Amino acid sequence: MANFPEIITLIGVNHKTASLELRERLACNAGYDEPLAALSKLTSLREYYLLSTCNRVEIAFVSTEPERARADILEALFAPAVTAEELEPHIYHYGQSAAVEHLFRVAASLDSMVVGEAQILGQLKEAYRVAAKAGGTRLILNKLLHKSFSVAKRVRTETRIGASAVSISYAAVELGRKIFGDLTNKHALLIGAGEMAELAAEHLLGNGIASIVVANRTLARAVNLARRFNGKAVALAELQEQLQHADVIISSTGAAELILRKEDVRRVMRSRRNRPLFFIDIAVPRDLDPAINELDNVYLYDIDDLQGVVELNRADRDREAIKAGRIIAEEVLKFEYWLENMASTPTIIQLRTMIEDIVLTEVEKSAGRIGAVSDAQLQALEKMALAITSRMLYHPLKYLKEEHHCLTLEERISMVRSIFELDDASRPAPTGDTLHA
Amino acid sequence: MSFLLFQASFTLYFLAAAAYLVFFFSEKAAIRKNARLLFIVAFICHSITITARYFEAGYTPIATHHETVSFFAWGLGCGYLSFCWRYEVKNLGAFISLLVLALMTVAAFASRDLVSLPPLLQSAWLPLHASLSLLAYGFFAMAGVGGLMYLLQERTIKRKRFGLFYSRLPSLETLDKLNHHCLSVGFPLLTLGMITGSLWAKQALGTYWHWDPMETWTLVTWLLYAGLIHQRFTVGWRGRQAAWLSIFALVVALFTYWGVSVFFAGYHGKFS
Structure with a gap:
């Protein structure tokens, strides 16, 4: 055991290296329990943790034989659905301090599709909580992840990277303005009551949207969320009828199949007298039929599309990103020292x-x-x-x-x-x- | 005198268009303010030009080709100022000022001689009929330009490729509103223009309607716009369809205006 040094390794795919379609197939839709159980059986891993969001699937582990461990992980987690050969060109692989740096960057939201968005830290904490409970993280990863939370906090307070509120919801508001001109007399419909939808709703309200309706499979959650926004909660079955009144629709359910098809929307457009509809699909796998975008006066954006919008005002944030990069480099050095x-x-x-x-x-x-x-x-x-x-x-x-x-x-x-x-x-x-x- | 004034208006429109173009590419707010100011000055100068010509010619200067095109440009300027008085339409000025400049160029190359009006045109109906019709065309031209802008912006948003136009063009809703505004002002003007023309024809020629080519094509134009307005109000036609139809109707209107007099003979064609 002590013959070889233990190495922290991080492998994964993110929105930059893999298509949405591939990420959909890799994502752990059923929660972390099953994949973590699979990882626990691998003898090549000393410590491990797994993060799966709509933009990334990452595994950080400690092992004395990182190459063998990597092959074992790909086999254990993705083997039937995605073969190692198929996955290979999309994977990034970082060792030791590069892995530490990457994890810090992820936590500080520098590696996010929408740089500076705050959701990722919550997702990271949740992933860590589950992995720790499953006994995956021990001394090194515990320290590393705790450190990454404090790095994220430091970056957030010392730079303005989060303050510019650049996020999916920001991109959605920008586009909404280009379509509707003014959001003050428009109505939003949230399908699914996840954290991302919640943030988007907050942002829309902040930009003056008139009302918010929440549709969810479990009505209780919808009611809870709706209450926070002074909105209305409806059941998922009422979706068609709700489309009559909504203008901006943000969908983020965990459903495995499409919940709205082109035909459903076409029918609605007639009774809406062609008033424009703006769909944002932030779910992975997708909730909305991509063909919906082909309809007149209907605009559909999924998370990959939104990236294009956000890229427009990237220059401003580059300066802050440099500052954040310096903080991270500093923290990586401190961690190396500890290690x-x-x-x-x-x-x-x-x-x-x-x-x-x-x-x-x-x-x-x-x-x-x-x-x-x-x-x-x-x-x-x-x-x-x-x-x-x-x-x-x-x-x-x-x-x-x-x-x-x-x-x-x-x-x-x-x-x-x-x-x-x-x-x-x-x-x-x-x-x-x-x-x- | 009016000749010099026309040159001055032309130069001012040219400067305004240039300023609008600089604003289009640089997106600096200060330039926009200056561009608008230049356009307003040009418009005022143009109005004085037309007034001066009225006194020189002794008739309302909407008879020769030079005069009608110049008045058409003035009508377009009218429409633009009336809209941007009430709504903010980013960079509409760049498109409109270019079109106005193009029309002024056409007018500049047409013969600017003063003519003595034949007895048929010596009537109080002339200024009324011609100005109403040309003002209507001014608004329709603006609807067409708005339609073009709409199609450009819609394409950007649909295809999700954010190039030159995305940040520079206004929102789809604004452009659709522009279309609505132009139609609801332009259409009554055209209708009034046709009614006054018809009354004039009754008085001068004895019947209300002659099926003169100009009349026929104006009727086609009128029906197209009537159809568009009808669809807008009943089925809620908007956006892309409305934009395409506005552009198509504008092409037909321009054909009515220029093409008919070239291809067909009729009492309208003699002067314009």
């Missing part, structure tokens, strides 16, 4: 140095208080103090150096480090000289 210290030798050195420092300082102080002390006496005092130190450190060091029957090396290191507070940043890192001390 290096996780090996046993630096911990032993650091522990020794720290204790010896304390002891010698105390000896000096006492010597000052005693008054006239000869050099020989001082040396004797120091010798005694160091002997006590060695005796006292004997067991903690042995604990670090020797195999333990039920705790892994990382867990032992982590325990010692936290007992002695060795990760306190105010203390200097051990340097090469101290090795011989």
Whole structure:
């Protein structure tokens, strides 16, 4: 086990490398439980976590044999639906600090389709919660993910990347303005009551939309959401009738098949007297028939299309992205430092140095208080103090150096480090000289 | 005098169109303000030109080709100012000012001689009939230009390729409103133009309707616009269909205006 170094690896596909269609097939629609159970059976993985959103599917893992682990994962998660050969050209693969950096970028929403949108952090936290519960994450990934949350928070507070509210909903509002001119007398219909729909609704309301209706399979959730927006809740079965009144429709259900087809919308357009309809499909897999866009006065955008809209005012955000990139680079360095210290030798050195420092300082102080002390006496005092130190450190060091029957090396290191507070940043890192001390 | 004034208006329209074009590409708000100011000054100068010509010629200057085209351009300017007074239509000015400039160029190349009106045209009906009809054409031309803009913008949004036009053209709703506005002003004007023409014909020639080619084609134009308006109000025709039909109707209207006098003989053709 200890022969090979453990490596953090992150593999996945996102909106830049894979088409919506491929992402639809990879997405874990039934929740994380099943894929996580599949991952837990892989012996090549020491730690793992899985994130699946409509824009990305990513697996971060710790393993001593990353190549074998990667093949195992692709086989275990996607094998029947998507073969490894098919997937290969779309996958990105990051190791060690590149993986850390990527995860930080994802958490800080720099890698999002809509840079700066806040949904991703919530999705990441949820993915982590489930993975931790399933026992997938341990020392390294726990630290890495917790760190990524704080990095995201730092980026959010120190840059304006989130403040410009660039998100799917922003893109939707922009387009809505180009179609309707003015949103104040328009009505929105949300199909599905997910988090994304909620954010979009908030944004639309902020831009003056007249009313919001929520249609959901489970009416209770629709009622809850509708209450928040002073809106109305309806059942999914009333969808056709609701289309008469709505102008902007945002669909984000978890349904596996299409919920609206071209014919359904064509029928509605006649009774709407051709007033325009603007559909936004943010569900993966898609809720709305792509052919709907072919109808006159009907505009359908899915999440990939919305990217084009957002790209328009990208220049403004580039500056902030550079600032955010610097924060991330800084945090990656800090994490690397932590990771290096996780090996046993630096911990032993650091522990020794720290204790010896304390002891010698105390000896000096006492010597000052005693008054006239000869050099020989001082040396004797120091010798005694160091002997006590060695005796006292004997067991903690042995604990670090020797195999333990039920705790892994990382867990032992982590325990010692936290007992002695060795990760306190105010203390200097051990340097090469101290090795011989 | 009116000759010089015409040159001045032409130059001002040229400057306005140039300014609008610069605004179109640069999207700087300050330029837009100046462009609009230039256009208004040009329009006022043009109005003075027409008034001056009225006093020089001794008749309402809507008889010769130069005069009608110039008046058509003036009518278009009227329509544009009347609309942008009430609504904001981004970059409509660029399109309209170019069209006005094109019309003014046509007018500049036509003979500018003053003519003595034949007895048939020496009537109080002339200014009424001709100005109403030409004003109607001005509004229809604007509907056509709006239709073109609509089609460009609609194509961008449908195909999801955001190029030159997306940010520069107004919203679809605004353009559709423009279409509605132009039709609901232009159509009554055309109807009035036809009624006054018919009354004039009764007075001068004895019958209301002669099936003169111009009359026939005007009727075709009128029916097209009537159909479009009818569809708008009953079935809710709008957007792309309305835009296409506005453009088609404008082509027919322009044919009525220029083509008929070239291809057919009739008492309208003698002067225009």
